[in-house]
Amino acid sequence: MKDKFIESFKEALEIDRPITMSDKFRDYDEWNSLGRLSLIANLDDQFDVTIEDEVFQKLITVEDLFNEVAKRAAAKN
Amino acid sequence: MEAHHPFDLRGKVIVVTGASSGIGRQCAISCSRVGAKVILIARNEVRLGETLSLMDHSHHRILPMDLTEAAETEEKLAALKDLGGIHGVIHSAGISTTLPLRNISEDKLSNFFKTNVNASINLTRLLTRPGYAAKEGASVVFITSVMGVVGEAGKTLYSLTKGALVAGAKSLALELAPKKVRVNCVSPGVVVTPMSSSAVYSQDEASLEKIRSYHPLGLGEPEDVANACVFLLSDASRWITGTNLMVDGGYTAR
Numbered sequence A: 001m002k003d004k005f006i007e008s009f010k011e012a013l014e015i016d017r018p019i020t021m022s023d024k025f026r027d028y029d030e031w032n033s034l035g036r037l038s039l040i041a042n043l044d045d046q047f048d049v050t051i052e053d054e055v056f057q058k059l060i061t062v063e064d065l066f067n068e069v070a071k072r073a074a075a076k077n
Numbered sequence B: 001m002e003a004h005h006p007f008d009l010r011g012k013v014i015v016v017t018g019a020s021s022g023i024g025r026q027c028a029i030s031c032s033r034v035g036a037k038v039i040l041i042a043r044n045e046v047r048l049g050e051t052l053s054l055m056d057h058s059h060h061r062i063l064p065m066d067l068t069e070a071a072e073t074e075e076k077l078a079a080l081k082d083l084g085g086i087h088g089v090i091h092s093a094g095i096s097t098t099l100p101l102r103n104i105s106e107d108k109l110s111n112f113f114k115t116n117v118n119a120s121i122n123l124t125r126l127l128t129r130p131g132y133a134a135k136e137g138a139s140v141v142f143i144t145s146v147m148g149v150v151g152e153a154g155k156t157l158y159s160l161t162k163g164a165l166v167a168g169a170k171s172l173a174l175e176l177a178p179k180k181v182r183v184n185c186v187s188p189g190v191v192v193t194p195m196s197s198s199a200v201y202s203q204d205e206a207s208l209e210k211i212r213s214y215h216p217l218g219l220g221e222p223e224d225v226a227n228a229c230v231f232l233l234s235d236a237s238r239w240i241t242g243t244n245l246m247v248d249g250g251y252t253a254r
């Protein structure tokens, strides 16, 4: 699931290079409002996960985001 | 008998889609206030009932259906045949999204066209058949959007569908004029409804402020759109067809 998540995350932000889980994703040059929208859509389409804005604001690293998605996806099954 | 006022809808049968929420709900209520008999369409029967409870008079009728199901729609609408004629349609059922190009898949495209375009054409085709539209004429109003005329990043998918209706309404107007059926669009800017409240630009104060600043007269209320629709359904607009009325607080004035 981690690989699928990273693929989906990179696709949403249009990042075409390796990334690290400890990266603070808001620091990426590619992070902007459209990237964020694309990420929201990918999480919904590919993981059936929606994260409320208040929770999302507290996620800082790629790892944080992955953990939140994994937790929510697991809760669905 | 009092003289007939050109803006009133007494004696007219009006079909309102999307009547379970937002703009469609207000259109149903406003039509009832000016005397129309309203047929309310949407999928959610409970919410259609809520709309009904807010309307004046009791001669209205709920007709729950999913407008993307062409066969089901045809079957359900058969109940409107030989009612003495439908004088107007406000087609407000629709869906919206903000989605970057990178996410516009074949599936998303067909899903949006199915709801916003295919269902609109199917509905218009069915309701303008003989035995449905009133012999003295009818008025069809599509609720489109400023996004059918101007653009915004992330609005491609939605714009495609609304622009299609704005374009289609002109040819429909010409084709249906011999039947005395008028076809017009009403294009709202951002109106406070469940649709706009759940949109991404409503999620934080900064984005909402930006959207507000695009509307010189502020954000719209459902009544603002409903009143324009009532005008387009009434005899007061009998010489107007094929147009797209911008009801947008000045959004497209700049």
Ligand SMILES: NC(=O)c1ccc[n+]([C@@H]2O[C@H](COP(=O)([O-])OP(=O)(O)OC[C@H]3O[C@@H](n4cnc5c(N)ncnc54)[C@H](OP(=O)(O)O)[C@@H]3O)[C@@H](O)[C@H]2O)c1
Binding pocket: B017, B018, B019, B020, B021, B022, B023, B024, B041, B042, B043, B044, B045, B047, B065, B066, B067, B068, B091, B092, B093, B094, B095, B096, B115, B143, B144, B145, B146, B187, B188, B189, B190, B191, B192, B193, B194, B195, B196
């Ligand atoms: N709000 C705005 O800022 C704004 C701006 C410009 C244009 N518009 C347009 O105005 C129209 C109404 O918007 P709104 O803000 O009132 O949205 P809304 O509150 O989300 O209402 C949408 C309506 O469409 C109905 N609907 C959706 N899919 C349907 C289907 N497959 N079959 C039957 N009914 C269906 C829904 O009913 P059920 O769920 O019960 O089926 C609901 O009554 C839309 O066409 C929208 O694009 C809105």
